[in-house]
Amino acid sequence: MLAVGLWGLDRGGMWRDEAVTFQVARRTVPQIWRLLHGVDAVHGLYYLVMHAVLAVRPGEVVLRLPSVCAAAAAAGLVAALGVRLARPRVGLWAGLLYAVTPLAGHYAQEGRSYALVAAGAAGATLLLVRALDGGTGRMWWAPGGGTGRTRWAPRVGVGRVRWAPGGGSGRMWWAYGGVVAAxxxxxxxxxxxxxxxxxxxxxxxxxGAVWRRWTRAAGAAVAVLLPLALQSRRQSRQVGWLPVPDWESAERLLRGFTAGPEGAVFWGCVTLMAVGLLAGRSTAVTAPVMLAPPAVLMLFSQVMPLYHERYVLYALAGAPLLIAAGADLVVRRLAVLTGRSSRSRTVTAAGVLAVALVFVQLLPLHRYYRTLAHRPDNLAAVSALAAGEVRPGDPVLFLPALGRRAALTYPDGFRGVRDLALKAPGARSGTLYGREVGPRELQRRLARVDRLWVFAQRYALRSRWFPVDPTERLKLVAVEERFTPRWERERSGVTLRLYVRRPAADAGGFPPSGGPPGPDGPPAPDG
Known part of the structure; x- marks a missing residue:
């Protein structure tokens, strides 16, 4: 997983969410704390962690390294779960399957918190299993009855589960609660x-003894989370763009959770996953981890949309465990039918080879995930466009204000420009993208310029978009009324358009071809 995460880590550009992490984490701790009172409280702890990381050396690779390490830890924890719930080869196969799953590789290379959350959830699940074991041995399963060797393991008799008293050490339960809270x-x-x-x-x-210990640990974690939940509830407008999930969302998540989104690999994984549901007591741990968080969030999102696959990435841990358990069950059944041993190293090596072949099959998808085209935008490309066209001292407008993220993340391309609408930078104003002046002040500033660059998001130039904020409305209306467009170019979802002041008797229009005009003359040649 570490190798998969490091492969192609430097893509040469950040996209919008990573850019937020990058610019917020480089603020001072008081500035981050002030920001969280108005926006992004849900990512507060992650920003503080990244503040310490980027203090070492700010850059794109360092920004993504915590996610790479967390993904590697998650793969190891999945393997440890497989060993404890079943046997070593199940853990080996499950850990390798997690590592070659494209979805895991994608978020291993994101400068956001989701890979860290996946590692934390896998760690909490392992601690739960250890707490049920009393901290030693392995949880034991024998559908036909028998006796277990571990101290606190649930013992299965005929038709019911018998538990040894105590339900695990208190220290293990509090470790579990602490990891869940973090x-x-x-x-x-x-x-x-x-x-x-x-x-x-x-x-x-x-x-009851186990339930009481689990309830105390889980309740403590929820109590720690409650202030954050109340604060983020007041910031719910940030996720107002999320749609209501449907069956297609569920199918897309299932394809993401398997080691292949389509074809023979997908159906093979689904088949083994179904077989894995029959693999015994381990299913009681792995199936809920995979199914419960997405199902609950999708159901809740029918009323208040909150679902996105990245918010339940941690549920991915259950899928390779089920697949590996299914493969192990098939091997053991075949061994019974053929009268051969199922414990040979050849069987383990064959499983590893199968995972390697799956990885080879998925190489094109892994390569695509490492390209800039896979992300919605590339702010480095927008900054390069600005560097090639906008001159120091030129007036600039960002439509809407969040378009300023390219200038905040890659300031070299915007060095020396005049941001007409900016009143206070983000770090000083406690906002993500800065506080802008009011409509009257913006009118006065626009009246003093005859030539203006506008960086507009693609949707901002559509006739259906009409902002609520009065300053944004003025940008949209006044620029079109008082200026005429002379040149434009689009890069990574952002349109850079040059406007010149509209003569009283001239309706203006776009030139038929060519680059941006000089300050006093006709359009200059391209390049």
Whole structure:
């Protein structure tokens, strides 16, 4: 997983969400704290972590390194779960499957918190299993009855589960609660992992002592999370763009959770996953982890849309465990039919080879995920466009204000320009993109320029878009009324358009071809 994460890590550009991490994490701690009172409280702990990371050396690779390391840790934790719930080869296969899954590789290279959350949720699940074991040995399963060797393991008799008293050490339970709390502070929707763990206890028919210890640990984690949840609830407009999930969303998530989005690899993984549901007691841990958080979030999102695949990335851990358990069950059944041993190293090596072949099959998708085209935008390209066309001292407008993120992330391309609408920078104003002047002041500033560059998001130039903010409305209306467009170019979803003041008797228009005009003459040649 570490190798997959490091492969192609330097893409040569950040996209909008990474850019927010980059510019916020480089602020002072008081400035970050002030920002969180108005926006992005849900990412507050992550920004503080990244503040310490980027203090070492700010850059794109360093920005993504914590996610790479977290993804590697998550793969290791998935492997450890497989070993504890089943046997070493199941852990090996599951960890490798996690590593070659394109979705895991994608978020391993994102400068956001989701890979860290996935590692935290996997760690919490492993601690839950260890707490049920009493901290030693392995959880034991024998559908036909028998006796277990571990101290606190649930023992299965005929038709019911029998538990040894105590339900695990208190220290292990509090470690579990601490990891859950830290994970939820990295992203509050990680709290849904508690739903999965509650289902696990219900499926194992845990006794009252276990439920009480789990409730205390989970309750402490929720109590820690509550202030953040209340604050982020007041900032819910930030996720107002999320659609209501449908069956297509569920299918897309299933394809993302398998090691292949289509074809034989996908159907093979789905088949083994279905077989893995019959693999015994381990299903009580792995299936809820995979199914419960996405299902709960999708159902809740029918009322208040909050669903996105990245918010439940941590549920991915259950999929390779189910697939590996299914493959192991198939091997053991075949061994029974053929009268051969299923414990040979050849079987383990064959499973590793199968995962390697899956990775080779998925190489084109992995390569695509490492290109700039896979992300919605490339702010480095926007900055390069500005550097090639806009001159120091030229007046600039960003439509809307969030378009300023390219200038904040890659300031070299905007060095020396005059930001007409800016009143106070983001760090000083406690905002992401800065506080802008009011409409009257912007009118006065526009009256003093005859030539203006506008960096507009693609949707801002559509006739259906009409902003609520009065300053944004003035940008949209006054520029079109008082200026005429002379030249434009688009790069990575951003349109750079040059306007010149409209003569009283001239309707203006675009030149038929060519580059931006000089200050006093006709359009200059391209390049």
């Amino acid at each position: 994970t939820c502070l990295l992203h509050e929707l990680a709290v849904l992992v508690l739903c999965a763990h509650a289902i696990t206890l219900a499926l194992l028919r845990a006794p």
